[in-house]
Structures are given as structure tokens and as C-alpha cells.
Amino acid sequence: MSGETHSPTQQNSKCNGSKQHIMVFPYPAQGHLLPLLDLTHQLCLHGDITVSIIVTPKNLPYLSPLLTAHPSAVCAVTFPFPENPSLPPGVENVKDTGASGNPLIMASLRQLREPIINWISSHPNPPVAIISDFFLGWTNDLGIPRFAFFSSGAFLASTLHFFSDKIHLLESNEPVCFSDLPRSPVFKTEHLPALVPQSPLSQDLETFRDTTMNFSSYGCVFNSCECLEEEYMEYVKLRTGHDRVFGVGPLPSIELGKGNSFSSVDVEALMSWLDGCPDGSVLYICVGSQKVLSKDQCDALALGLEKSMTRFVWVAKADPIPDGFEDRVAGRGMVVRGWAPQVAVLNHVAVGGFLSHCGWNSVVEAVASGTMILAWPLEADQFVDARLLVEHMGVAVRVCEGGETVPNPHELGKVLAETMGECGREVRGRAKEMGQKARAATEAGGSSNADLERLVKELASL
Numbered sequence: 405m406s407g408e409t410h411s412p413t414q415q416n417s418k419c420n421g422s423k424q425h426i427m428v429f430p431y432p433a434q435g436h437l438l439p440l441l442d443l444t445h446q447l448c449l450h451g452d453i454t455v456s457i458i459v460t461p462k463n464l465p466y467l468s469p470l471l472t473a474h475p476s477a478v479c480a481v482t483f484p485f486p487e488n489p490s491l492p493p494g495v496e497n498v499k500d501t502g503a504s505g506n507p508l509i510m511a512s513l514r515q516l517r518e519p520i521i522n523w524i525s526s527h528p529n530p531p532v533a534i535i536s537d538f539f540l541g542w543t544n545d546l547g548i549p550r551f552a553f554f555s556s557g558a559f560l561a562s563t564l565h566f567f568s569d570k571i572h573l574l575e576s577n578e579p580v581c582f583s584d585l586p587r588s589p590v591f592k593t594e595h596l597p598a599l600v601p602q603s604p605l606s607q608d609l610e611t612f613r614d615t616t617m618n619f620s621s622y623g624c625v626f627n628s629c630e631c632l633e634e635e636y637m638e639y640v641k642l643r644t645g646h647d648r649v650f651g652v653g654p655l656p657s658i659e660l661g662k663g664n665s666f667s668s669v670d671v672e673a674l675m676s677w678l679d680g681c682p683d684g685s686v687l688y689i690c691v692g693s694q695k696v697l698s699k700d701q702c703d704a705l706a707l708g709l710e711k712s713m714t715r716f717v718w719v720a721k722a723d724p725i726p727d728g729f730e731d732r733v734a735g736r737g738m739v740v741r742g743w744a745p746q747v748a749v750l751n752h753v754a755v756g757g758f759l760s761h762c763g764w765n766s767v768v769e770a771v772a773s774g775t776m777i778l779a780w781p782l783e784a785d786q787f788v789d790a791r792l793l794v795e796h797m798g799v800a801v802r803v804c805e806g807g808e809t810v811p812n813p814h815e816l817g818k819v820l821a822e823t824m825g826e827c828g829r830e831v832r833g834r835a836k837e838m839g840q841k842a843r844a845a846t847e848a849g850g851s852s853n854a855d856l857e858r859l860v861k862e863l864a865s866l
Contacts, residue, residue, distance in 0.1 A: 412458075412483045412523055423477075424451070424864060425529050427548075429458040431537035431555075432509065433498035434693055435765050437463070439555045439627045440537060441470050442655040448474045451860040456531060458520065460485040462496040481523065486515035502694060503598055503783060506539070507611040514542050514614075521546055532866040535625065539599075541614035549622035549866055551648075551859075556764045557628045558636035558651070559796075560788045561618065563589075564597055565643060568616035571609070574601065586635040587796065595787035623648035625859060627655050627764070630851040631841035632771055632797065648862060650855040654772040654842055657747055669742050674717070675752065677738055681715055684756030684832070687778070687824055688749055690719040691761040695782050695807070697723045704813045709737060711817030714824045717755075719744045750775050756832060757824050759803065762786040767793065774839020776800065776832045778823055782807040799835040801828065 428444050430437040444455055455478045457467055467480050485496045491508050498505055524530050524546065535551045536543040538561065544550050554561050566582050567573070573580055574593070581590045599612050618624065624640055626633070628651050641649045678686060689705075691697065697705065702720075706729045709716055716737045718725075730739050746766070749755060750773035759778040760766045767789050770777050777800035781790040793800035801823050804811040822828065845852040 412481045412519070422529060423454045424866075425454050425456065425527075425531045426863060427456050427458065427524075427531040427534040427536075429534060429536035429540055429543060430463075431513075431539040432460065432463045432496055433506075435763060436537050436539065436555045437466055438657070439655055439765060440535070440553050441466065442657055443535070443553065443625065443627070443652065444478065445470060445473065446652070446655065446856060447860060447863070448477045450856060451864060453477065453863065454479070454529075456481045458483065458516075460496045462494070483516055483519060486512045488512040499694070506599065510539055510611045510614060513540065517542060517546070524548065533622070533863055538615060538618045541617040544617060544621055551623040551625050552618035552621040554618070554624065554626045554628075556626075556785065557767070557789065557792065558626050558633045558640050559585075559792050560597060560764070560785055561624070561626070562636050562639050562643075563591075563788055564599070564615045565619050567600060567612075568619075571601075586639055589791060591787065591791075594784070596784055597788060598784040600784070619644050623650065623859075623862065625650045625652060627653040627768055629653050629842055629845040631838060631845060633792070650859045651845075652852050652856045652859065654768040654846065654852075656846070657769070669740050669744055671745055671748075674738065674740060674744065675748065678717070678749070678752045678754040681754040683753050685715045685824070686752075686754045687714050687716040687757045687759060687820065688719075688746075688755050688775075689716055689759040690744065690746060690766070691759075691780065691782060692763045692766065693721075693743075695761060696721060698808075698810075699724045700810045702726065704811050704816065707813035708811065708816030708820060709733065711814065712820035712824070714820050715754075717744070717749065719746075747773070757828070759820075762789040762793065762800075764789055770835075771799070771838055771842050774836040774842075776823075776828060776835040778803045778820070780804040780811075797834070797838065798831065799838050801831055 430440040447453060457480050459467060459480050459482055461482055464480055464482055470478055488508055495501055498509060531548060533549045533551060534543055534546060535553050538552050538554045562585050563582060577593050579590050579592050581588060599615050601609050601612050630637060630651055637649060637651050641647055702723050703726050706726045710732060717740060719740045725739055747769055750758060750769055755775060757778050758770045758775045759780060761782045762779050763786060777793055779790040779794055779800045779802045781787045790802060794802050803816060803819050844850050847853060
């Protein structure tokens with residue numbers, strides 16, 4: 405590819421001024437991109453900086469609210485998406501490929517290294533640091549201090565780092581013991597983080613190495629907090645050999661990008677329905693923005709919900725809901741198609757549980773709201789998150805596991821009824837207590853607020 409093909413366009417010349425200039429490089433997947441934009445929003449509120457955000461054309465709309473909120477501080481620097489013959493034409497975001505497209509998109513973005521270096525070197529006020537997604541480990545090598553941003557937790561980041569010098573462990577299919585991590589957790593190979601290659605000879609090895617080199621960055625920033633992951637935050641500090649490790653979560657969402665959704669949900673009707681439900685009686689069900697449940701899984705979940713007699717809100721997106729189901733549960737259940745205002749729903753007093761795939765953004769939103777999670781991890785990273793929530797912190801109950809698993813509807817109905825009833829009282833209590841601690845962390849004097857201020861000062865010192 406020629407340098408001319410990769411020449412960027414800049415939306416806002418304000419970033420050419422004399423203020424401290426920071427570069428931000430999100431990874432183009434909603435679960436990665438939105439939290440980093442939330443962090444950028446917080447940095448602009450707390451620091452006197454200008455920010456250039458590296459983006460490709462089809463991801464530019466995600467930036468619109470941030471550009472509107474900070475017109476004199478934030479500018480978009482748009483690079484053409486590098487061609488990749490293995491990707492369908494026009495694909496620039498993981499939403500168009502599913503998780504299986506991650507290695508290809510990561511490989512494509514790696515081609516932007518030279519164009520970005522050229523852009524930095526020719527800038528009248530070059531950036532003093534870059535904050536980039538943890539999928540972009542190669543950005544360690546751009547000639548400026550790099551802060552790795554983890555839209556995941558410190559536990560998942562630690563499991564990825566563990567393999568940086570232990571790829572040989574993948575030569576067998578035996579469960580892997582993470583011997584030097586706190587609690588020495590053991591995972592089956594199929595439950596390892598998604599980017600861990602199936603063998604040391606895998607063609608995805610270079611992509612995976614990008615995710616294992618983050619601890620050698622100048623700093624590490626997590627959308628997490630001490631009350632949830634203190635022992636793993638300390639582990640990261642031990643492994644990096646410095647204290648430039650920042651737990652700044654739960655980052656308040658400014659709902660960036662949600663306006664691009666396909667939803668026509670009547671939010672007012674949804675919230676009004678919740679207003680009519682007793683406190684803590686409603687189970688909220690959402691398995692993320694990427695996954696669509698199979699017909700068999702939907703049939704089993706629907707029958708389980710019918711048998712449980714539990715009130716619920718099910719965010720179904722394109723999931724094939726059984727015929728007649730909505731009529732049979734009318735009054736005690738609501739099926740929502742499209743995007744629902746998850747943060748608002750989780751914070752509603754009627755919601756007492758969240759049946760979740762345990763994607764990290766959903767985890768953080770549930771923790772911040774003090775809502776108990778009923779865990780159904782579907783993909784590999786989510787097994788790590790579920791382990792933290794169920795076994796380590798005791799704020800979740802595992803109800804099923806596996807992306808292809810079809811739960812037994814009778815057993816599922818029983819677990820849902822028990823967990824939302826008296827049997828779940830202790831877990832709900834721990835989740836509520838965790839929520840109070842997480843909210844306190846982001847307030848004045850809290851650990852996350854202090855780490856955000858520390859990050860702002862660190863950037864200002866460069």
C-alpha cells in the first residue's frame with residue numbers, strides 16, 4: 405500500500421495548538437471503542453488537553469457526540485482502512501464480522517504503523533503520548549509513551565500476559581494452571597481468552613502477541629476498580645514493575661454511539677412497565693450486542709422463563725422468540741427487540757437480577773448498579789469474567805455456560821426462580837454492597853477518581 409493511500413484527514417485544526425496533545429487509538433469493536441471514548445471524555449473534563457482520535461471512515465460516526473461535547477479539544481484523524489483480501493470489502497468494524505474477524509482486523513490495522521509515525525513526525529504540535537486499545541500492542545513502538553487501555557478487566561489482562569513466555573503450554577489440551585496469578589486459577593483450554601491460539605504454531609500467533617506485550621507499555625489503564633479487582637491490579641503493578649497502573653472504572657457511559665442503533669424500542673413504555681413491578685422482582689436478560697441465540701437456545705430459555713414464573717425483560721435483538729411466547733407471559737414479561745437503555749434498566753429499583761453473557765462492559769454496568777448477575781458465559785473471555793464474579797467475588801450465580809449449549813429448561817426455570825427468590829438473597833446482598841463500593845470509587849476521595857486524577861497528572865508531566 406502506498407503512503408498516499410494511507411494519508412489521513414483531520415476534522416478539526418484545533419489540535420494544532422499549543423496545549424498538551426494526546427493521541428487516542430480505539431479498536432473498532434463497540435465493546436472496545438465506546439469505553440475508550442468514555443475515558444477520553446473524562447480526560448477532557450479533568451485536564452487541559454487536546455486529543456486526536458485515530459479512526460477509519462466507517463467508524464467516524466461513533467465520535468460525533470464526543471466531537472460535539474468537546475469541539476475545541478477533540479479532533480478526528482481519519483486514516484483509510486488498510487485493504488485485507490481476507491476481509492469482505494467495506495468491513496471496518498467487528499460488528500460486521502463477529503469475533504472471528506478480530507485477527508484479520510487487527511492485522512489490517514497493523515499496516516497503519518508507518519503512516520501514523522509519519523503523521524506524528526510532521527505534526528506542528530506532536531502528541532506527547534498515545535492511549536490505545538490493548539488489541540493494538542504494536543502501538544508500543546510509535547516513538548512516544550503508550551498507555552494500554554483495557555476495556556477488559558485486570559484478571560483477563562493477567563491471563564493474556566501469562567502466555568507471553570509460556571506459549572509452549574498450548575502444545576497440549578490439558579487445563580492450564582495460571583500458577584503465578586492470585587488464587588492460581590485453572591482453566592480448560594476451550595475457556596481461555598478468545599485470542600489465545602489453539603497451538604504454538606497457529607497463524608494467529610502474531611496477532612496474539614499483540615495482546616501479550618501490553619504490560620511493557622509506559623502505563624496501563626483499566627475500566628475496573630479496586631473493590632472488584634484489587635488483587636489483580638496489584639499483580640499488574642508487580643508484573644510491570646511500576647505503579648503507572650490506573651483503575652478508573654466504572655467509567656460513566658455517555659451513551660456514545662447508541663444513536664446509530666437499529667432500535668425502535670419504546671423506552672418510555674419499558675420504564676413505565678418497570679415502574680409497575682415490585683422492587684427487585686424483575687430479571688433483565690441480555691447476552692450482548694454480537695451474539696444471537698439459536699432457536700433451540702431461545703426455546704429453552706423461553707420455557708425456563710415460563711416455568712420460573714419470574715418477571716423479566718428480555719432484550720432479544722434478532723433472537724428467534726418462540727411463537728405465542730409473548731402472549732403466554734403477557735403482564736409479567738416483556739420482550740424488547742433492538743437496543744435497550746441497559747444502564748437505566750439495571751439501575752431501576754424493580755430489577756433484581758441480570759442474566760448476562762458476562763462481557764466486561766455488561767459486568768461493569770451491573771457492578772456499578774449493584775445488580776446480581778446470573779452468568780451464562782458464551783465465549784472464551786467471558787469464562788474468565790464469570791470466574792471472577794461467581795467464585796472470587798460471590799456477586800453472581802452461574803446458570804449455564806457455552807455458546808452452543810442448550811440449557812435444560814426445567815433446570816433453568818428452577819435456578820431462575822430460586823436465584824430471584826429467597827435462595828439468591830445472599831448473592832444479591834453482596835452485589836448491592838459491591839455496587840455501593842464501586843459508586844464510591846468514582847466519587848471524590850474514591851480509588852478510581854484518584855487514579856483518574858493521577859493519570860491526568862501523568863499525562864501532563866510528559
